[in-house]
Amino acid sequence: MSTIADRRIEDAGLEAGIARLTPEKIKKTIEAVLAGECGARLKTYIETCVRCGMCAKACHYYMSHKDPSYAPVGKVKQTMWEIINKKGDVTPEFIHQCAQVAYTECNLCRRCMHYCPLGIDTAYIMSVVRRICHKLGVTPQYIQDTAHSHSATMNQMWVKDDEWIDTLFWQEDEARDEMPNLRIPLDKEGADFMYSVIAPEPKFRTQLIYQAAYIFNAAGLNWTMPSFPGWDNSNMAMFTGDSEIMARIERQHFEAAQRLRVKRIVMGECGHAFRAVYDMGNRWLGWKWHPVPVVHSIEFFWELLTSGKIKIAQKYPGPVTVHDPCNTIRGRGLMDKLREVVNMICDGIVEMHPNREHNYCCCAGGGVINCGPPFKNVRIVGNKIKAEQLKATGVKTCVAPCHNCHGGLDDIIHKFDVGMELKFLGDIIYQCMEKPEAE
Amino acid sequence: MNQLYDLAVGPLTWLAIGVFVIGSLYRLAAMYAMAKKKDGPYLTYMSWRFSLRSIMHWITPFGSLGWKENPALTIVTFIFHICLILVPIFLMSHIVLWDQFKGISYPALPDGAADLMSVAVILACLYFIWRRVSDPTVKFVTSCQDWTVLILVLLTFCTGFLSYHQIGSSLVMTTLHILCGEAMLIAIPFTRLSHMIFGLFTRAYIGSEFGNVRKARDW
């Protein structure tokens, strides 16, 4: 049996953060967060947890290591219980441990909620720990950098105002080689939907913008993208515990859609962005539901396929397996639509087990992959169970409609020699659809 | 001893029941007030339909992933809780006391059944103790309070069992039994046993979030 202290990892952000702390500052900050921002939820969760340990099997970290300190309740014990028991009288080194547990050993995937008879939301408790760490300035360097980027540019990757537009023009040009009359309509007031993406798309995965533009043009849709900040739907501030920046990003995103007078927001294949827009940002801003309907790509592709707006010329060969991203499955219940889409575009599905709401996490989400290289190995080794799950399907392709899941799964596929190819829905649809120009 | 018995069966009983009822009501009211003040937005997502849907799944043995994946614990937990609640309420000896002191009477469990159920609670407690000692995950998170409440339940049922079977001094055993039971009642609002008061609400809340907002199962 180990504890978090036995696996301390050096990170520039965490080290610099704790170096600035004093016991007084820690106590004051903790008290302020607990008294000012936490209420009955945290209190009942902490008090009524009967320490039964049933949640252990929910967590991929635990299932991979079989170490009690990785069990959800074990993580709470090493962080929040201690904080509350000691009334905030904890050391800077302890805060380092809290940060390491909360930011890098919990994906906030909420799988443990399927294990707790009392319905204790461990992901929420971990979020509170992150909030405290944020308030203490103890956050892993790389994810903090993305939060800074969000604050300064309203996107995750320091993409400047013009670079975004320029990238869209570039992808438009590229795609016109294939579909000469293709357009990425900027700022088209009153369009049926605004398409928003995460900043890694213009930065690294531009082919996804290309593909989306191609699919939307082929389907003859009335769509738009904003030329101004608000185009990025990702939100790492949500994961650092910086609620204020989290909300500022979401306000910008929703106001972009409102300014363009669109009917809906359609989001690319990203999970955490969906969580931020669908479930988190709106609440902090005071909107009970989202002011503009939010549709994830899974659901949107389902609409396009079932309405016949796009048709599949030839299904993607060979059966595939389907990875259920936590934020759109446990977070939005799109498991049936995901399967219907995959069945419409692929030669059948070999299910992983467990699946749907019970699926194991990719171990990248919740900001964990964004904490960067120092924590990469722990994250990969901590998801052996997922690699085994993938392997057991025996198929060569895994459909994962989420950026973070791609990152996490890609890593374990390499580490554990799973020999599997990862695909976005958009990849397959673009590849297999009937292409108007091809005729 | 008679005097202690008198105290236990008289004033202390009322004290225990009073603390349990008023304490529970107070804690519920205080928690609700706190929820309204500080978790107000979250309360607005509460839904009867999804609350009940979630509760129904979780009070069904093997009705959720957690139960399915922990079969032994599930069986023991359900037997434990059912017996723990039914025996004190429907045990003839307890009803007789209600009858004697308050003239309240209602049908009782057959003695044999009640005896068996008490044994089940005792065995369940022993299982829990074994788990807390031998399962590293549980051991890792077990604290003093977990032992206290577990021992309290075990002692209450052991002394009850011994009194019924008239092993040892009847008066001493019965008095001990009553005192333990009262301690347990008093502990409910102020220890982990408060999951008895709050459990349904935490379940209902997460059921509402999953059903109402996330459109997904939470079991």
Next chain:
Amino acid sequence: MLKKSLMLLAVAAVSLCFFGPAAFSQEDMKNVPNEVFGAPRRPAAVFPHDAHNEKAQIEDCAVCHHGGKDGKMDKEDMTAGTACVECHPVAGAPGQTSLMRAFHKQCVGCHLERKAGPVACGQCHVNK
């Protein structure tokens, strides 16, 4: 309290002169008779009538064998010879105290009051 007890004693002493013979007719009694309950779930309560009364210094039958009317107990009214169940039916009804409750109140109530005698279940309902 003392005054009341003295009064009671006086009444008991006077009563004894009149009703003494009837009281002594139960010399063989070892248990509270429980046949009337049909299938009793506990052994009959141990109750050596004479020894108990001697030890408890009860001489007035009416202390236990009380009478009553309209649901009100009447300690003046001596009812020895009348079966308890005649006034206290096995199944209690509104305004009537059930037989079991009557027994429990009678015995345990008195024991608690006097701080003497068995009070816990197993002390009277002794398993064979």
Next chain:
Amino acid sequence: MQAASTWDWTPGKKTILEDATACSSEYEWMQESVASPDGESLAAIVKLGDEEFTMCVNGEPWENVFEKAWNPKYSPDGRLTAIVMTDMAWTVAIEAEAWEETYDFVWNTSFSENGEIVAASIQSEGRYGWNVDGTPWDELFENANNFVLSKDGSATAAAVQVKSLAQADIAGFQSGIFSVAVGGVAWDSIFMNCWTPAFDATASKVATAIRTSLYDYSVAVDGKAWPASFACVWEPAFNPATGEVVAPVRHQGAWGMAQDGKILWKPAFFQCWRPAFSDDGKILAAIVAPEYGKFTVAVNGRPWEAMFPVVTDLVMSPDGATIAAQSSEDNVNFRIMVNGKVWNGTYDMAFGPVVGPGGNVACRVEKAGKQAILLNGKAYPESFDQAFDPIFSPDGGKVLIRGVAGGKYQRIVAEAGAFKG
């Protein structure tokens, strides 16, 4: 939009274009059209051939053709602009004439209220700033965003990055790399973040929302931060009469309004943003949420009774007598609210109310795919496939309606009596 009395205000309908998509040159495609403020012209970007884009105005293309063109906009004084690219260099074309200066990128075309000044954001060799009427800032910055042009167009500002930052240098960022540059000159003071700078009525002072540490938010005026800091702040605004600065602030989990660092509206709202003043500075309105999920408008701190899940597009007449906004539920059931009263109709979309002289309120709305113009809650009988926002005549008595119906682009001057719906 500033209406001119020189425009044709004769009531009645005029069909400007029989075919709104007509163009005398053959084109591959035509993009979304824009209507001139006076309604006499309709323009759209057309693609004439490979790397040949231009504007087509009332069926006639500009003589100049560009490799790319985007963001067509009419200035308030009726000049048509577009951002265009030639030989990989970007600039702004105004009435077919491009600025001589070109840049690596141009975006965010902006106008003074009277339309005389045209400005745009520029990037040149990785440096950022404003260009006003063809003249760039003397100094450009490593990054600039949150661009703002004063109402009169005389001054420009933006949040600018004044220090370089190494990759993932979180300490560097937290020590501050942003400031506000006014007219290309950055303040001496540096903050972690600067957002939503705003000019005062005389275009001589700038206030901006700032973050001084990961958790301390405040407002800086001309580079000087308020002494007080808050849990969060939104966009500041100058009182046009007194020069005081207000900003929505978050304190102990609730939103209120602060003025020069002191609480003006007690923080009791779930949300508070978009502060707006009347010209005399006596009326301050903002969008607020008195309860979770229930939004409305608060005037001098007092919320209207009517509350809706979403409220946007707060506008106020200069005298402050008329305050309007629109509400919606799940992005449908749009309603218009004026001074706390809610108009009867509900719509699939509303495009923001417009307040005219005399306190009349007009709004473009959409229902079942058809757009219509409302005046004080009543609809003009004709509906359009595509309409543009209504414009009031200078006296406020008439409304200029512009729209495309049945393929025809029409210009209608409607008197108040014509709105019967």
